[in-house]
Amino acid sequence: MTRIVLETQGLRKAFGGNQVIDGIDFRLAAGELVAIVGPNGAGKTSFLNLIAGQFRPNAGTIQLAGADVTQLAPNVPARRGLFRSFQNGGAFGRLSAIQNVALAGMVRGLGRREAESEAGKALARVGLSPVADWPADHLSGGQRKLIDFARLLLAKPEVALLDEPTAGVNPAIMEVMRAIIAEMRDKGVGFAVISHDLPWVFGLCQRVVVLASGRVLAAGSPDEVSADPAVREAYLA
Amino acid sequence: MTKLTHHLVPLLFVAAGLGLSLIGLRPVVADLLILSVYYLLLAGSWNLLAGFAGQYSFAHIGLATAGAYGTAALVIAGGLSGWATLVIMPLAVALLGGGLGLVALRVRGVQLPLITFAFAGAFAVFLAAASDITNGSMGLQLPKLVPGFDRSLYLVLGGILAGLFFIVQNWMIDGKLGLLMQAIRDNEDIAHGMGVGIFRVKIAAFMITAAIAGLAGSFYANYVGVLAPSMLSMGEMGYVVAMAVIGGLGYRYGPLIGVVIIRSIEYFVRGFGAEYTLVIITGIALLVVLFFREGVIAYVSRLMPRQTARWRS
Ligand SMILES: Nc1ncnc2c1ncn2[C@@H]1O[C@H](COP(=O)(O)OP(=O)(O)O)[C@@H](O)[C@H]1O
Ligand SMILES: [Mg+2]
Numbered sequence: 001m002t003r004i005v006l007e008t009q010g011l012r013k014a015f016g017g018n019q020v021i022d023g024i025d026f027r028l029a030a031g032e033l034v035a036i037v038g039p040n041g042a043g044k045t046s047f048l049n050l051i052a053g054q055f056r057p058n059a060g061t062i063q064l065a066g067a068d069v070t071q072l073a074p075n076v077p078a079r080r081g082l083f084r085s086f087q088n089g090g091a092f093g094r095l096s097a098i099q100n101v102a103l104a105g106m107v108r109g110l111g112r113r114e115a116e117s118e119a120g121k122a123l124a125r126v127g128l129s130p131v132a133d134w135p136a137d138h139l140s141g142g143q144r145k146l147i148d149f150a151r152l153l154l155a156k157p158e159v160a161l162l163d164e165p166t167a168g169v170n171p172a173i174m175e176v177m178r179a180i181i182a183e184m185r186d187k188g189v190g191f192a193v194i195s196h197d198l199p200w201v202f203g204l205c206q207r208v209v210v211l212a213s214g215r216v217l218a219a220g221s222p223d224e225v226s227a228d229p230a231v232r233e234a235y236l237a
Numbered sequence: 238m239t240k241l242t243h244h245l246v247p248l249l250f251v252a253a254g255l256g257l258s259l260i261g262l263r264p265v266v267a268d269l270l271i272l273s274v275y276y277l278l279l280a281g282s283w284n285l286l287a288g289f290a291g292q293y294s295f296a297h298i299g300l301a302t303a304g305a306y307g308t309a310a311l312v313i314a315g316g317l318s319g320w321a322t323l324v325i326m327p328l329a330v331a332l333l334g335g336g337l338g339l340v341a342l343r344v345r346g347v348q349l350p351l352i353t354f355a356f357a358g359a360f361a362v363f364l365a366a367a368s369d370i371t372n373g374s375m376g377l378q379l380p381k382l383v384p385g386f387d388r389s390l391y392l393v394l395g396g397i398l399a400g401l402f403f404i405v406q407n408w409m410i411d412g413k414l415g416l417l418m419q420a421i422r423d424n425e426d427i428a429h430g431m432g433v434g435i436f437r438v439k440i441a442a443f444m445i446t447a448a449i450a451g452l453a454g455s456f457y458a459n460y461v462g463v464l465a466p467s468m469l470s471m472g473e474m475g476y477v478v479a480m481a482v483i484g485g486l487g488y489r490y491g492p493l494i495g496v497v498i499i500r501s502i503e504y505f506v507r508g509f510g511a512e513y514t515l516v517i518i519t520g521i522a523l524l525v526v527l528f529f530r531e532g533v534i535a536y537v538s539r540l541m542p543r544q545t546a547r548w549r550s
Contacts (some may be wrong), residue, residue: 052430078432086430092423094487095416103420107432112413151431 002029004063005190006051006082006159011060013050013214020046022214023060026192028159033181033191035201035222038211039235044194045087047211048161052084053077065158078107081158085148085165087194093137097128097147100136104151115154122150126176142169149180160184162193166200174200202226210234243407243489247400254396258389266504267388273500274395275301275457280480280492281402282449285409287478288487290442291422293350295474296337299357300447302364302469304330304454309377309464319382319459326455327448334447335440342439345425357469364466376465379458391460398456402449409445410489418442422487472515479522485532494533 006028013021021043028034036044049055051062053074062070069077078084083104091100098119105115123132126146131139136147145165152160162181166174174197181204185191195201202208202222210218210225212234218225225231257270283297307329308322317325341352364371371377383390409415417438420428429435458464476499484495499518506514529536 054426054430074426074430075432075434078430084430086427090424090427090430092420092427094423095419099416099419103416103428103431103433106413106416112411112416155431 002031004028005030005065006192007063008051009061011047011050011062012058013046013055014058020214021050021057024211024214024216026209026216028190028192030158030190031185031188032207033185033193033205035205035208036192036194036211037196037198037201037208037225038217042211043214044211045163046214048084048163048192048194051077051161052082075107082161083152083155083157083159084161085145085152085163087163087167089141089144089148090151091136091139091144091147094135096133096135097123097139097143097150098132100147101150101154104154108155118154119150122153125153125180126150142173145169146173146176149177152184153180157189159190160192162191164194164196166195166197178204198222198226240411243403243411246490247403247407250396250400250403252396254393254399257396258392262388262392264388267392269500269504271388271391271395271460272457273496274399275453275460276477276480276500277399277493277496278402278449278453278456279477280484280496281406282446282453283477284481284486284488284492285406285418285449286442286446288481288485288491289410289415289422290418290439291425292342292439292442294341294353294443295350295471296334296341296353296356297446297450297477298469298474299353299360300330300334300337300450301454301457302360303333304451305458305464305468306364306371306377306454307451308455308458309379312379312458313377319380322455322459323452327452330451330454331444331448334450335444337447338440338443342436342443357471357474361466361469364469371464371466374465374467376463379462379464381462382459394456398452405445405449406489414438414441476515476518479518483522483525483529483532485534488532488534491532491534498533 004027006026008024008026011021011024012019024047036047038044046055050057053069053072053076056071060070061068064077064080064082067080069080098116101119101122102112102115105118106112110118120132123129126149128143128146128150131143136144139147148165165177178200181191181193193201193205205222208220208222208225209216210231217234218228218231262270279297279301287293304326307326308319311317311322311325312319337353337356341349365373417428417433420433421435421438425435480495480499481492482495483498484493485491502518502521503514506517525532
């Protein structure tokens with residue numbers, strides 16, 4: 001039996017009359033990687049926002065590592081082992097790259113010095129050592145996305161939610177990201193990764209969940225969902 | 238700048254205070270320098286709150302005034318020595334600031350400026366109205382820290398307090414709290430999502446900077462010796478903000494530069510009268526905002542990016 005690290009049941013969220021998330025049941029096991037795909041506006045980011053506490057659900061429950069985290073402020077799930085990256089990047093502009101990364105260790109309880117020394121190693125791993133002291137707002141978009149991965153290394157989460165990590169990054173960086181994800185997944189971290197880069201994410205995942213209009217349109221292995229006519233239609237529509 | 242430089246600065250201030258107390262400065266210069274310490278404590282702590290934690294509070298002069306009037310109460314009514322108030326008032330004002338923060342920091346956005354503005358306004362009205370306590374515009378009289386009026390004592394004390402400020406600032410900025418504050422300043426949502434307890438960090442920043450404002454107020458009361466409600470005005474608040482902004486908000490030595498610039502100008506235009514001084518300083522503040530944008534330090538560091546790469550922190 002694999003351990004379920006994240007589970008949502010009947011998750012719903014509306015903004016005014018716009019039903020953005022319309023009843024999502026989702027399970028993620030330790031060491032599993034689920035790709036979340038779907039057209040723009042499908043509700044992928046909103047789904048992560050609900051899990052991580054940025055949005056409060058109108059209905060449904062969220063269990064993180066067996067404990068209920070529904071309706072809790074975002075810092076609580078984060079402290080209980082949830083990591084999430086943001087679609088538009090999560091860097092603090094005036095802080096240096098190393099400080100940006102060190103924060104992920106500090107919220108886990110490390111002192112600043114220790115966190116900065118671990119951050120230095122994580123930056124080396126993602127190839128950002130030369131810009132470790134640069135303020136984040138002087139870095140390129142791809143470099144800022146790598147900051148998220150260095151943070152991921154420091155955060156040592158049980159569950160990681162990544163929102164379009166590969167958008168606009170070059171193949172070399174995608175390979176760095178792939179290696180880190182694969183290594184952490186194999187150590188038991190559960191991943192939910194949103195990506196439009198299907199070859200890249202299908203090469204990493206065991207399962208695919210296709211969202212459209214806030215619902216699970218299809219779920220299954222990469223081959224199964226690729227062959228699903230409803231999925232093809234949703235993507236073309 | 239290296240960590241070592243940062244640690245030498247407090248020593249430098251203590252040494253300067255000692256040295257200046259020995260050379261027999263002209264009273265007008267000594268007074269200017271001593272009161273500059275009051276402004277340095279205020280502009281410096283406001284910079285920690287606004288420039289590093291991103292929390293724009295207008296309560297700072299109000300908190301300093303509370304520290305000054307609390308000092309007067311403890312000395313006049315309580316019979317305590319002025320020295321004791323220098324320890325008690327920072328703690329008391331930290332609690333006051335914490336209480337204000339509990340109300341004002343709950344919600345983000347205009348809440349904090351509005352509530353702190355209202356606090357300062359209400360407090361000013363109270364001071365003016367409660368003339369039986371505050372003695373109205375006649376003011377309250379306090380004894381000096383030691384009998385007689387020895388400016389050299391205040392030069393030494395000022396040097397020590399300025400040094401103390403830089404020690405506290407180093408401890409904050411180079412420690413865990415400072416990094417958490419700056420993360421909140423740069424992006425509160427992301428900091429929250431990473432697990433930072435936003436409210437606690439803001440309250441901590443609020444209380445520590447309130448303590449420094451309380452210390453400034455207590456120092457002021459013990460030095461000036463006459464307290465009038467005019468101590469608390471939005472003009473004074475603007476003055477403190479101008480010092481932080483002109484030097485460079487979010488820079489460790491921004492307020493110091495701002496205090497030096499503004500107090501020097503004040504010294505040279507002092508013959509023109511107070512109303513012109515304020516106009517001139519407002520004009521300079523506007524010019525800085527227009528042309529230097531992020532303050533003098535940011536401007537210089539852009540001219541010489543390599544030499545000044547480490548100025549930011
Ligand atoms: N904060 C918000 N307020 C109102 N509507 C929102 C908000 N966030 C997302 N939405 C709406 O939710 C829908 C799904 O958006 P999103 O989750 O960003 O989709 P995706 O990430 O799949 O592209 C869109 O219609 C969007 O307009
Ligand atoms: Mg999205």
